Amino acid sequence: MRKDLVVVGGGPCGCFLAERVARKGFEVLLVEEHAQIGKPVSCAGVVGVAGMRELGLRAEKFALNKLRRGLIFSPSGEVLELDRGRTEALVLDRSAFDRHLAERASEAGAEVELGTRCVEVKGRRNPVVGLAGKREGEVRTRTLAGADGPTSTVARRSGMMGRRRFIRCVQVEVRAEAEADTAEVYLGSSSVGLFGWLVPAGDVVRVGTGTLKGDPGRGLRSLLRLLSPRVRGEPGKLSFGLIPYDPPKRLVGGSVLLVGDAACQVKPLTGGGIYLGLSCALRASEALSLSLERGDPSLLKLYPREVERSFGREFAVGRRVRKLLLALSDEELDALVKCLAEPRLREEILRKADFDHHLTLLDPFFHNLPRLLTSLGPRALTRMALKGMIGPDLREV
Template identity: 75%
Template sequence: MREVGVKAERFALNEVRRGLIFSPSGEVLELERGRKEALVLDREAFDKHLAELAVEEGVELWLRTRCVDVRDTKKPTILLTGRKKGEVGTRVLAGADGPTSLVARKSGMMGRRRFIRCVQAEVKTEVEPDTVEVYLGGPSIGLFGWVVPAGEVARIGMGTLRGDPGEGLRSLLKSLSPRLRGEPKKLSFGLIPYDPPRHLVKDSVLLVGDAACQVKPLTGGGIYLGLSCALKASEALSHSLEREDPASLKLYSKEVRRTFGREFMLGRKLRELMSVLSDGELDALVKCLNEPRLREEILKKADFDHHSSLLEVILSNLPLLLTSLGPGALTRMALKGMIGLDLRGI
């Protein structure tokens, strides 16, 4: 937030200082550095604040209006319906329209995108107000469940690449039932985009935020990355408009790749690693990361918003981890291209 110049503290419901990562059998990795790591936001109030800031800067906001078509990526024209109707011609078009982005689809930048299906409920729960809990494996099938303190309630959710996240959430709520102090409310479903598009810019159209898959591959968190990339997009858009040069929008792709390319790539590797491990192997992984030396290393290097450092810790301790995980995991990781195996000469 500091990076993009947004004061988010007043929208914070909680401050996160500690993370607990639970393996399928209940082995716990506790991560805490005695400092504030993240904020849990009142998202509605925060989004409203961002919209107000935009209006103060001269943005015209058309509420209750949807874009239903995009024609021509060189001189984009959008077709609107709702309170504001009709065609609007634009010099440049930024698609910030979420994971299933119409702008991405209509301008041929959607690619073959997969989605993490998420379901979340708000429940009065006995939680530490500064602690986020993450549940690996089990019913989450390839991703994770979470318990995040949010003021009076906790946000309890589940995300999966395959299968029904609702089933996973029911099972997580059941396992948490001794700590629940009310009925689940505000049930919400959502999609987190998983596969980044090959291109962020086509002619005079660019994508940003979830529309461009700018989310942390490990956790699906997109607020930090989306805002940071939006800043880069706005610089490229201003540049392009001032110089009447749509080609300079490409600077945005370049900047995003330069700043986050490695982070996206390593984050995806880490996610792939988690998804090839069985419940037993996830238990072994958490147990191994709990070794005092490794835990120290993680606490020293890992960063809430940049997960590549966590993969670096894992890779630099690969022999130890592979001994714990066993040969089955080694083979599956190699087949997924997680680790290089030179098969020449075999």
């Protein structure tokens, strides 16, 4: 029997998408390779309050902590403190949150098949999906959504995967002295890698690092050493995870689309993908429902158009600024954080910053670009100019 939609991947984006299309009365099958939804988890679980509200999700029910304050540490310990005196973000029990989204998909009428892996995709128009595990064989479907994370089988098998680089992450939970309402971010290419974090999560804190090159475990050891005076007890089991770095070649091909991490829908500066992935899944569900209603696969093109309209600039500018930050040495990161922490600039950041939309956060960055670049020193400027990273068009990506 032919399905209207097969969703591969029972993470937040796949479940949310399946729910929304099933609610419209379409036949939806969601397959998840693991035996349980929400396990294993590799996520710090931080989401913005406003973003979850915008998506109509009552994420507070799954919150282990409420975050009001952020501390960003430079390699030598310069600190930028961001606090607007109100709760900005929540730290989620990710397993419970994912399970809730899967239950909503089931209640809406989607068939959720666990322990079942997508191993093959044949054709992009009226695709046939090959399954292995608890459910074996082929399923014909009018449309197919790859919500199967950073290494997406659907993207690979349907020829939509582009260049593949990842931020490799590792995280542990450990008991440590920490403020319950404060998330900490650590910068320093020679120590933590790309970045490190400490996030309070109930009785423990989540400590993790991510890096584009090499072993993320090296960064984690270095961060745990730095935090050792505050650590109380042995770290728990290591959890590894990938954050996608490069977008796919396209979001839609024939009747197949990609969403969430499979589509690299993450914040370029932090790798956070829950809000952006869910927001894009919402847009995908609208295009899918319309296309299924009208029997016209070409309507799926509305999805990339809507994603571009809502987040295109956010992704493009964010990726450009990320490239710029990646080119900085530890000393230059020190100078940058010191400059951002100056009262006038910090006030501007606090006035404009939005947890879920980093373009607003980048506004003060661009307003003060000459000052910020000057603070980095002539060597950094020359290096960036030679690599074509800075020029008059920086704002016009």
